[in-house]
Amino acid sequence: xxxxxxxxxxxxDGQVALDDINLKxxxxxxVFITGPSGAGKSTLLKLITKELVPTSGQVMFNEDDxxxxxxxxxxxxxxxxxxxFQDFKLLLNRTVFENVALSLEVLKRSDSEIEKEVSxxxxxxxxxxxxxxxxxxxxxxxxxxxAIARAIVSNPEVLLADEPTGxxxxxxxxxxxxxxxxxxxxxxxxxxxxxxxxxxxKFKKRVVHLKKGKIEKDQKEGKYEPD
Amino acid sequence: MxxxxxxxxxxxxxxxxxxxxxxxxxxxxxxxxxxxxLIIGGQIVxxxxxxxxxVIVFFADEANQTEIDDLTSKVRSTGLTKEIKFVSKEEAxxxxxxxxxxxxxxxxxxxxxFLPRSIDISVNRASDIKQITELAQGSEHVDKVxxxxxxxxxxxxxxxxxxxxxxxxxxxLLSISFLIIIMVIGMRIAIRREEVSIMSLVGAxxxxxxxxxxxxxxxxxxxxxxxxxxxxxxxxLFYSPQIQNxxxxxxxxxxxxxxFLYLWAAEALTAALIGIIGAAIALYRYLKIK
Numbered sequence: 001x002x003x004x005x006x007x008x009x010x011x012x013d014g015q016v017a018l019d020d021i022n023l024k025x026x027x028x029x030x031v032f033i034t035g036p037s038g039a040g041k042s043t044l045l046k047l048i049t050k051e052l053v054p055t056s057g058q059v060m061f062n063e064d065d066x067x068x069x070x071x072x073x074x075x076x077x078x079x080x081x082x083x084x085f086q087d088f089k090l091l092l093n094r095t096v097f098e099n100v101a102l103s104l105e106v107l108k109r110s111d112s113e114i115e116k117e118v119s120x121x122x123x124x125x126x127x128x129x130x131x132x133x134x135x136x137x138x139x140x141x142x143x144x145x146x147a148i149a150r151a152i153v154s155n156p157e158v159l160l161a162d163e164p165t166g167x168x169x170x171x172x173x174x175x176x177x178x179x180x181x182x183x184x185x186x187x188x189x190x191x192x193x194x195x196x197x198x199x200x201x202k203f204k205k206r207v208v209h210l211k212k213g214k215i216e217k218d219q220k221e222g223k224y225e226p227d
Numbered sequence: 228m229x230x231x232x233x234x235x236x237x238x239x240x241x242x243x244x245x246x247x248x249x250x251x252x253x254x255x256x257x258x259x260x261x262x263x264x265l266i267i268g269g270q271i272v273x274x275x276x277x278x279x280x281x282v283i284v285f286f287a288d289e290a291n292q293t294e295i296d297d298l299t300s301k302v303r304s305t306g307l308t309k310e311i312k313f314v315s316k317e318e319a320x321x322x323x324x325x326x327x328x329x330x331x332x333x334x335x336x337x338x339x340x341f342l343p344r345s346i347d348i349s350v351n352r353a354s355d356i357k358q359i360t361e362l363a364q365g366s367e368h369v370d371k372v373x374x375x376x377x378x379x380x381x382x383x384x385x386x387x388x389x390x391x392x393x394x395x396x397x398x399x400l401l402s403i404s405f406l407i408i409i410m411v412i413g414m415r416i417a418i419r420r421e422e423v424s425i426m427s428l429v430g431a432x433x434x435x436x437x438x439x440x441x442x443x444x445x446x447x448x449x450x451x452x453x454x455x456x457x458x459x460x461x462x463x464l465f466y467s468p469q470i471q472n473x474x475x476x477x478x479x480x481x482x483x484x485x486x487f488l489y490l491w492a493a494e495a496l497t498a499a500l501i502g503i504i505g506a507a508i509a510l511y512r513y514l515k516i517k
Contacts, residue, residue: 049428072433079430089425106431150429 007057017043019213035210041193082151084161097131121153141172200224252451255400262393269386290368307355353379408505444506448498
């Protein structure tokens with residue numbers, strides 16, 4: 001489904017974020033992308049949504065080279081890839097419902113479809129009763145669940161989660177990953193960037209460990225031991 | 228319709244910018260409307276005067292009918308006239324009596340012999356008056372030539388000045404409105420930068436993201452044009468007796484309501500276009516979608 005072929009990314013300031021990455025991810029995989037800060041985890045995810053383009057190499061999504069997708073077709077890719085951002089990217093002046101509905105509004109769904117599908121997504125992530133709350137009124141875990149609901153409400157083929165447990169306590173972090181696991185079991189490929197070793201070691205999923213932009217290890221039921 | 232509702236909701240969240248843009252548009256199109264009405268009004272007055280006998284040639288008492296007919300033929304042969312009407316002493320007296328019917332003292336003392344014979348010459352174009360006047364004044368049988376040439380010249384000059392002044396003034400106001408639209412939409416984009424970025428990341432097309440800004444720009448225009456035409460309509464309605472009094476015989480009221488509809492349609496279309504182009508420039512300049 002996703003394939004990185006000799007992918008390197010160097011920023012204009014000369015910093016090398018990724019260096020010769022070769023990686024294949026099959027449909028319905030659950031992959032932890034681990035590594036310390038600055039290892040290239042976020043960069044790797046951003047190449048999948050074409051927020052960034054590789055300096056060299058190819059990132060393939062099914063048969064398409066993502067870098068070659070023209071600007072006027074980019075929305076098609078992004079509708080197939082849901083993203084949970086490190087900084088949540090929730091709109092503070094919109095309610096939980098409105099934030100999640102945004103993903104469907106851009107697909108021009110009708111009001112009744114939006115009502116139904118958003119409610120289902122909020123129920124799935126367990127915050128249906130908070131639908132009318134604003135992000136500022138939510139706990140850290142609830143904010144994260146809102147972000148997940150927005151990412152999955154349009155049923156994407158791939159879900160990217162960039163440090164979704166970053167600011168959460170262990171229990172809430174585990175609940176969030178359990179939720180991602182549930183979504184993965186329903187057929188969505190999940191890539192989760194994290195440096196939370198407790199979580200990675202508990203869930204026993206495929207681990208791709210990055211260090212200084214290179215893949216240091218790629219294990220099927222891997223573990224993560226921070227340096 | 229849904230999009231318009233959403234745009235209105237966004238406008239209400241920062242009403243002062245919206246008010247500034249709408250007021251600038253209203254002012255621009257209000258001033259434009261005034262100039263349009265002045266130009267049309269000036270043209271109506273000019274047409275009225277041009278359709279009237281422009282030159283009246285009074286003959287000396289000793290001129291005989293053959294000499295009068297000769298001059299009439301000469302004037303007609305220039306090809307510049309629309310109509311030439313001979314007014315005999317008796318007809319002149321009848322006109323005099325009609326004009327002074329409320330003043331018996333004036334009527335008593337005047338007989339047909341006191342009044343000169345004349346020809347009323349209606350010319351095709353106001354600019355031809357001069358040539359006809361010179362021709363008449365060249366005849367020894369002519370006593371006096373009365374011409375509204377100066378009035379027409381003045382009117383033509385005023386109309387030209389109004390047109391030029393209007394063009395300069397309205398262009399300046401249009402430019403200001405245009406810049407205000409770009410500025411306001413630019414600020415909107417800046418305020419909604421995060422939302423725009425999120426929409427793009429969840430799969431919105433560029434058009435989906437840009438559309439509310441285009442709607443907003445055109446709404447400012449349509450609102451401004453509507454306010455301006457409404458204001459003009461009310462003012463004309465209110466001051467119509469005074470204006471009609473000033474214009475005398477030149478009938479301009481009641482103004483056909485279709486005129487206001489056309490004025491509104493033309494201004495709303497122009498204003499909407501300005502709003503859309505302003506929004507397009509603001510989007511091109513400020514909306515950077517990754």
